Structures are given as C-alpha cells and as structure tokens.
Amino acid sequence: MAAVMKSHIRVVLADDHPVVRDGLAAMINQQPDMEVVGEAGDGEEAITLYEQHRPDVMVLDLRMPKRDGVAVVQRVLELNPKACILVMTTYDGDEDIFQCLSQGAKGYLLKDAPRQEILSAIRAVSEDRPYTSSTVAAKALQRMGKPSLTQRELDVLQLVAQGRSNKDIARRLSITEGTAKTHVKAILTKLDAISRTEAVAVAHKRGLIHL
C-alpha cells in the first residue's frame, strides 16, 4: 500500500468532537494532495500522534480535554520548532489565539469557515506560509494598544468571574482584602469597565476567561 505519492500533505487532526473530525477528514481525504494520517480526541493524544506521525500539518482545536490547544502548541513546537500548526476554534474572541500565534502556530481558522478556506489554509500552512483569517487579523489590530493583564490580575479576574467577593478572593489567594481590591481596580481600569460585572462581560467577550 501507499505506492504513488509525491507531495502528499500528511495531516493529523485534533478535535474533541467526533463529528468535526469526520467532517475535516472527509473534506481532506477528498483532496488528491492531502491525507489524514491520524485523529486525536484530546490534547495528550494529539501530542502522541504528532510524535508518531510527524505530519506536514497539524490541525488543532483550541479547546480540548486533558490539555488545551495552547499547551499542545507549546509542546509540539518543543518537539519540532518547524512544525506547521493550524489552530481552529469556534469563537473569534479567544485571547488564546494570540498566544498560539505568538508562540509559533502558523495559522488560525474559525470553525465556521467555508470548506475552501479550510483547505487553502491547510495548503498555505503546509508550505510554511502563515495563514490568518481576516476576522482574526481584524481582532489582532483591535487588540493592539490595549493593556494586557498580569498573571495575578488574571487569577483575580477568574475568581471575580465566579462571583466571589473581594474578601473571598483575598482568602483564596492569601492576600488582604485591600490588595484584592487593588487588583480588581487595576482590572477595571485595564478593561475599561465600571463594575466587576462589566469587567467579567468584557473579559468574556475578549476570551480572557472561559465559562
């Protein structure tokens, strides 16, 4: 088996939805120049399959069990700095996108992209050409200049989003309530929000927090 093949693009898929994997596999295997060589249902499997197959392109869902997209991108690029990774996700507000791209993912796509765009993105990435969907490019520009949160602030934001009070947050982070307030105030300023609830809404929209 596997007799004639020249510039076959070998692809590994990683997505936790069987339906999506099937859809991608179907549209990829229909192409004469592409082939799916592995399908992963979670982050760890994705890494294992990458090592096993060393594909030309890895198509990666951002949100997955066990290990999320960002972590997989990191690990795979450790294994092979020249790896070609195409990140996919459902949401266009995901902050993680930028983390992936700045870490070295070669492309990014929304799941609701039409077939043709998905295929041409895979081809682009396989040739080491970066592919960035226009919606993401636009988001990236919007994000420019906007202040970024520190790790501590993200910790606090997470708790704020869960509905915790300043006192509660202070207890959980082993700091004083005053300090918790300080962080919250910084968050409000950076996110340009008037109240903590608005801050949560903004953070959600920007994909700074999930759930």
Add this chain to the structure above:
Amino acid sequence: MAAVMKSHIRVVLADDHPVVRDGLAAMINQQPDMEVVGEAGDGEEAITLYEQHRPDVMVLDLRMPKRDGVAVVQRVLELNPKACILVMTTYDGDEDIFQCLSQGAKGYLLKDAPRQEILSAIRAVSEDRPYTSSTVAAKALQRMGKPSLTQRELDVLQLVAQGRSNKDIARRLSITEGTAKTHVKAILTKLDAISRTEAVAVAHKRGLIHL
C-alpha cells in the same frame, strides 16, 4: 436514479458550521438506510428546506444565525406537528434544550457524542421513539424543583450580565431603580447567588444567558 429504496431515512441537516455538516453528512450517507437530502446553514434555510423536503428526521443545531434552534423547532412543529426533530448542541448546560424538548423535539444530543450514538439517535427519532442522551437526562433531573425565572427577570438578568448597573437597567426597561433592584433580588434568590456577579456565573452555567 433513486431506484431501490425501502425504508430510507431521509435527513435534513441544519448547522452553521460547514465542517459539522460535512461530518454528519459523511457519517449518515455511509449508512445503507440513511440519506441526507438537504443541508442548511441557518435557521431560515432550515425551515425552507424542511418544507421543501419533508424529511423523516431533521437534525438541528441549537445555536444558529437568523433564527435559533428553539424558533426553528417551534415553526417546524407548526408546519407538521408530527415532525421528528433531533436537537444538537455543544453545551450541556443549555436551558434552551428543555424548551426544545418540552415543545416537542424528539431527541437531544451533544455534539461531542460518538458516531454510534449519533446514528442510533437518528434511527430512534425516525421511528418516533424519543432519544435523550444520559447527560441531558441527568441535567433535567437536576433542574427539577429549581425555581424558574420570569420573562422580566430574564430581561433584567441579560442586562446584569452585560455589566449594567441597577440605575442603567431601570432606564433601559423604563422602570424605577427600586423595581430593578426588586428584580435583581428575586434573581439572586432564585439562582441562589449572593451577588449579581455570582448570579451571572450561575446563569451562564445553566445556559440561561449566552455570551
């Protein structure tokens, strides 16, 4: 064409992600007893295609542009009260699920369900047998007994989730701030939350609000 077919199950798909449609179509058309006769990318298209094809089963994504799943279920059952609708969604906390099911959808599925479960759900629904995934059944039981919000409270909750203050909410709904507070307090009680921010978190988890 279409020569021999006895109990072919004719299916219309509705999902805004081409990838998902492809995946479902691939796995359905592979079955000897099933056939995809139409694919819709939004709610309106879904209704049109239902009328056009009168399929045995309609597989419907809950979240779609133009008209969401709930509205489509409503409309299709108006057209044909015996319609067999299988609702799919990504999130298991979606309050809308229960609305769909109580309105007469025959089955419900999570998108991360394995292939076999999806296919057997379609078969079940086509024979007018209800199909409820175990996770949803569990959620339904959990939801039992828990107080439900009134329409007005949902309106207020929506605004609270956007980070609006009571005063702001009052202005937008043309009521006094006191009344807005009354509603918020009712929401807090019903959702068993201490603060508005926690209420938003709970509402999110339960799928009472989106985004």
Add this chain to the structure above:
DNA sequence: CCTGCGCTCTCCCTTAAGGTAGAGAGCCCG
C-alpha cells in the same frame, strides 16, 4: 546600579449593591 514593573499593603471617602418588609394593580385560572 537604578529604573521599571508587578505585587503587596494602607487610609479615606462616596456610591452602588444587597437584605428586609410591605403594598397596590393587572391578569389568568380554577
């Protein structure tokens, strides 16, 4: 070395939010 940044903490003050209680008007259903 020292500058900048992130994290921590403090004090004061104003306003918004949450808790309790009560009440009237409209509406649907038994």
Add this chain to the structure above:
DNA sequence: CGGGCTCTCTACCTTAAGGGAGAGCGCAGG
C-alpha cells in the same frame, strides 16, 4: 369571584464595591 402570580413601587438599613493617592519590596533588564 377569589387566589395566585407577575410586575410595579416604596422606605430603611447594612455592607460591599469602587475611586483616589500613596508607599514599600523584590526582581529582571538596561
């Protein structure tokens, strides 16, 4: 028609949240 529910509004009180200003400490980078 009366009871229950929803929506509306009121008053009072307590606590949490937000705004402003400042300051010390540690650590990495120029």
